[in-house]
Amino acid sequence: MPVPSNVYSHGQGPSCFDRMKMGFGIGFCVGMASGALFGGFSALRYGLRGRELINNVGKVMLQGGGTFGTFMAIGTGIRC
Template sequence: MLVAESPYGQFQPSCFYRVKMGFVMGCAVGMEARTLFGTFSCLSMGMQGRELMGSVGKTRMQTGGTFGAFMAIRVDIQC
């Protein structure tokens, strides 16, 4: 959703759109980082199969949500 127009004729995204995109980008970065580090740590503990996938999946969602929330707050402060 485009709202304000700058003096140069280009539209600026709304604050809500920026916060939403900050949350989405934070989720993506947090989930991928946890996938890499979580997989290696679970493999080093000897997990296999369903136990490995369940553990990595759960921590991946938690980390993605947390990092996404912090990114959304950061963008909201900046608006």
């Protein structure tokens, strides 16, 4: 999908900080998805139900998203 020409002035691409923000966002989404899968299965295996299940899966999703997003942002910053 092409980037609209009026987003960045004078033909320049996104700044390094913009790329790091995008890397964090993509990593956060991937980490949230993997946290939902792995956290959900492990919580069900432990026998959690109801509110305990939702709280545990939500915590695992945020932790996985934050961790993977941080590493993706660092990796993107290294590549700048």
